Amino acid sequence: MTITTTAPAQVLRTEAAAALMQSLEAKHGPLMFHQSGGCCDGSSPMCFPLGDFLVGDNDILLATLDGAPFYMSRPQFEYWKHTQLILDVVPGRGGMFSLEGSEGVRFLIRSRVFTGEEIAALRSGGRI
Template identity: 40%
Template sequence: MEKLIATDKAIEVIELLKKKHGNLLFQQSSGCCDGTVPMCFHADGHYISSQNVRVGEIAGVPYYIDKTQDTYLKHMQIIVDVMEGMGASFSLESAEGYAFMMHSKVMK
């Protein structure tokens, strides 16, 4: 079982964002402003804190998560999904009418 996966719809939106914006990355922090929501940013010039670890990639896009959340989710599979609607975030998909979200389930 892979640690990090994405739904087909999430991959479709990621591909759309890659075409429009180029190099991307995901960051899931534990801070304010949708802190536990996967946020998609331009990779070029984006600062990744030393408090984040790379847990993998989806659709060729690196995915970073806060060390605290990584510890909490160490036995969980991270599933990135997307829903239609405006998320309250700074993430690139918001302008397209989508919001990324994360689900998890116990890894066996």
């Protein structure tokens, strides 16, 4: 008997993140995210109007959250590939390049390590 496990989402979002995304989309149009690798604004998820951040061959599309693509660089993904990312919102000032910077809140990534079964499902689906 073979047991098939569905591969988990690599990126999820909280209801608070969904509400902020909806507000930002009403002001700026369609959105996109790039998980920063730690340069100017630390390692924050950065939110941009769709197309304002140029993704390259070294960026991986990890998810689409309510229509917004979520990218990460391939080298950074190698460190995070065994981890589920959860886009959330907390009070405070965000990165100066990210759209939520003037809203009094900032996007934040929470995470959890995938279980052995989830990693196997991700591998069998070619996602890690």
